Amino acid sequence: MPWNREQIAARAAKELKDGFYVNLGIGIPTLVANMLPDGLSIQLHSENGMLGMGPFPYEGEEDADLINAGKETITKVPTTSFFDSALSFGMMRGGHINISILGGLQVSEKGDLANWTIPGKMVKGMGGAMDLVAGVPRIVVVMEHEAKGESRLVKECTLPLTGKQVVDLVITDLAVFEVDPNQTPSLRLIELAPDVTLEEVRQKTAANYVEALS
Amino acid sequence: MPWNREQIAARAAKELKDGFYVNLGIGIPTLVANMLPDGLSIQLHSENGMLGMGPFPYEGEEDADLINAGKETITKVPTTSFFDSALSFGMMRGGHINISILGGLQVSEKGDLANWTIPGKMVKGMGGAMDLVAGVPRIVVVMEHEAKGESRLVKECTLPLTGKQVVDLVITDLAVFEVDPNQTPSLRLIELAPDVTLEEVRQKTAANYVEALS
Amino acid sequence: MANKVYKESALALADLLQDNMTIISGGFGICGIPDSLLAAIEQSGVTGLTIVTNNPGLDGMGVGRLVNTRQIKKLIASYAGENATFAKQYLAGEVELEYCPQGTLVERIRAGGSGVPAFYTPTGVGTQVAEDKETRVFDGREYLLERGIFGDLAVIHAWKGDTEGNLIYRMTARNFNPVMATAAKVTVAEVEYLVEPGEIDPEHIITPGIFVKRIVEVAKPHKHIEKRTVRPRA
Amino acid sequence: MANKVYKESALALADLLQDNMTIISGGFGICGIPDSLLAAIEQSGVTGLTIVTNNPGLDGMGVGRLVNTRQIKKLIASYAGENATFAKQYLAGEVELEYCPQGTLVERIRAGGSGVPAFYTPTGVGTQVAEDKETRVFDGREYLLERGIFGDLAVIHAWKGDTEGNLIYRMTARNFNPVMATAAKVTVAEVEYLVEPGEIDPEHIITPGIFVKRIVEVAKPHKHIEKRTVRPRA
Numbered sequence A, B: 001m002p003w004n005r006e007q008i009a010a011r012a013a014k015e016l017k018d019g020f021y022v023n024l025g026i027g028i029p030t031l032v033a034n035m036l037p038d039g040l041s042i043q044l045h046s047e048n049g050m051l052g053m054g055p056f057p058y059e060g061e062e063d064a065d066l067i068n069a070g071k072e073t074i075t076k077v078p079t080t081s082f083f084d085s086a087l088s089f090g091m092m093r094g095g096h097i098n099i100s101i102l103g104g105l106q107v108s109e110k111g112d113l114a115n116w117t118i119p120g121k122m123v124k125g126m127g128g129a130m131d132l133v134a135g136v137p138r139i140v141v142v143m144e145h146e147a148k149g150e151s152r153l154v155k156e157c158t159l160p161l162t163g164k165q166v167v168d169l170v171i172t173d174l175a176v177f178e179v180d181p182n183q184t185p186s187l188r189l190i191e192l193a194p195d196v197t198l199e200e201v202r203q204k205t206a207a208n209y210v211e212a213l214s
Numbered sequence C, D: 001m002a003n004k005v006y007k008e009s010a011l012a013l014a015d016l017l018q019d020n021m022t023i024i025s026g027g028f029g030i031c032g033i034p035d036s037l038l039a040a041i042e043q044s045g046v047t048g049l050t051i052v053t054n055n056p057g058l059d060g061m062g063v064g065r066l067v068n069t070r071q072i073k074k075l076i077a078s079y080a081g082e083n084a085t086f087a088k089q090y091l092a093g094e095v096e097l098e099y100c101p102q103g104t105l106v107e108r109i110r111a112g113g114s115g116v117p118a119f120y121t122p123t124g125v126g127t128q129v130a131e132d133k134e135t136r137v138f139d140g141r142e143y144l145l146e147r148g149i150f151g152d153l154a155v156i157h158a159w160k161g162d163t164e165g166n167l168i169y170r171m172t173a174r175n176f177n178p179v180m181a182t183a184a185k186v187t188v189a190e191v192e193y194l195v196e197p198g199e200i201d202p203e204h205i206i207t208p209g210i211f212v213k214r215i216v217e218v219a220k221p222h223k224h225i226e227k228r229t230v231r232p233r234a
Helices: A005-013 A028-035 A085-093 A129-135 A198-204 B005-013 B028-035 B085-093 B129-135 B198-204 C009-013 C035-044 C064-068 C084-091 C102-113 D009-013 D035-044 D064-068 D084-091 D102-113
Strands: A021-024 A043-046 A050-054 A075-082 A099-103 A106-108 A138-142 A169-171 A175-179 A187-192 B021-024 B043-046 B050-054 B075-082 B099-103 B106-108 B138-142 B169-171 B175-179 B187-192 C022-025 C049-052 C072-077 C096-099 C118-121 C135-138 C141-147 C151-162 C184-195 C214-217 D022-025 D049-052 D072-077 D096-099 D118-121 D135-138 D141-147 D151-162 D184-195 D214-217
Touching (some): A129 C102, B021 B028, B028 B099, B043 B085, B085 B129, C009 C184, C009 C214, C035 C151, D009 D184, D035 D064, D035 D184, D064 D084, D102 D118, D102 D141
Parallel strands (some): B021 B099, B099 B138, D022 D049, D151 D184
Antiparallel strands (some): A169 A175, B043 B050, C135 C141
């Protein structure tokens, strides 16, 4: 049975280690915040100028001045610090954030990521996504394996790129792939969701990859 | 009678206008702090991370954590703010400080300034002087007219430069010169110290200049 | 003695506004936006504006005010979702949009404010952001050359300010505001509380007064929440 | 659970120090210097160091400690007066000195810490600082290309820090410290007061803990004053 959104997020949460500073994108990545491994010191970074993000506020305690990058009301915790956008993006670009978990529209077999726009359809923007993939040393992409019957793991991205050769790990509802730029093909299938078969992944994946289940 | 150090500083103080943010160098410029025009709002900038510098502390109230760029103990005032060195030099380079009054070793007739080293003699350094002359829109140099019988106003600086064509006004013990890069020569004598003659200035000045007393 | 305090946003901006000027506006989403100053810009009717801001707010709120009135010629932003009117105008070719990654945007503004004309950044290499930009390799990695941004006017929102212009912010309403305060010929700050010099601890000041030319108190602004998210009480 | 707190400076540095490494050290003059950490570096005997700091302190104080013991191969600084031993070594050709204007120095460190490999600056154009450097004209003005600096180790001094590594500074002892904290593989902070998370207001934190890998409390450091200047009581 493929993973649902919560299960994808739970699998992503396993990538977090003690002492990590973590940036979570919008969508499925946000769910990871509720699945942080117990007993570990993990600080969540919000691009709009905050480290040490707490959970959503209790009803009636929302504060318009305390939001995350998704513009949702949040809370602070004892380790919280506030800072301006320049320092916030210095943290990203300077490699200080350990890992970022992001949503994706397409990931190529070389680790290219497209996740910020669909030309002619969306008027959104890259926000901080290009800065994250350029600066954060480990990029995990979580996404549905297919969109409208089309594989999101592709030979070459057809959508505008967020970054080239930036993805380290892809977690879909069907499987987990790592990207190792030193191997050909770079994309390696390392884990399957329960009851998902190799055959099903083969059928639904347009990218070239190596089966490397451990 | 030529101006003494205090009188040079007092002349320099006349360049300060209401609302100005001012950086004072070490030596004669420091004396300007005691001569700020009454009733004007003038904030003194210290390159080591402070705006709104107060006077020296009363004896016994010195604090090792509160010093100016000359490493002297100082005090704060109600308008004081503290910040880091990056923001401090951003203020300079970004043109936010209105005026800087600096000491000089040589000023050329084109407005070049040398004031940071005498090769083989001094092991000091430019500190923040090159940043000031590059960023602050108005640079006033205060210095003795001669050193060991040699004019400090020269055709070309022989000492290592702090900046090229950066000086706007020179105040010596004998006279005041402005530098107008749109005129030839650029250096213009605009004021004499009391009882100092044009003839004396001519004899003691190596640089070409125009006599333009008003 | 120099006075930075103005009684109303409209008065603080009156002699500064001109058609076709570049205005830098603080805020992230609708959090920490100088809404009173933006309302005064809306009222003034100036047009042909180039607006630099993270994103154009919501319909009729923040920079969204100037979208509705078609006062904007060009927007430089990292994100333009959440504003349907802007999206419609943009897709119809009625307004220019320069996408700039958020970190590049704030760094360009910081550069502009601190006398740095250009810098190299890894962000956007190999993407459409790199089109028409110089690239250069340092230590084996490719970077883009990006230019500083310096506006004619910056409008920002702070929580508390003193009459000297020293400012502090509140939580994530800080965002772009302190950086933008440094990067314009004239910076005008709206504050929720105007106090006397000395009332803000000099160690806590985020924006020193040198960057702020004018300041106006906007008592009790109504702050909207873009996405109200809560959790149940246990 | 990750622990950043070390009991002594020597323990905090023990496995980090290596000959020929690059160390970035906070402070201006002898104000805000990480003197306990520098004493531990002195004691360790590591040598061939490249030290990046504003100025090499006084004889046997701050970075001056490492001057006396000849542990320094190269100094990158904006100023080297006030330390006679360094001056003597330098004039005798026993130590390298790279002069860097103070604003360029701090901007290079900030760039290194924030992923910017190089930037342009007006400072030093036409001076010996420009020798061997690329220049480029933007909008009619000439600028120098300067590179970012990123150290193997940064040692800094803060006033108060919590166990998460969040730091605040005291008055002008702040200076280079917050910028240097961002620009090394490992940053070690000495603090006068170590407190629990939450004891420092999150609005007042200058250095967020993300930049600080290790922290050590140095109770009641003896702070010297370089130039004691006072005024008479009226």
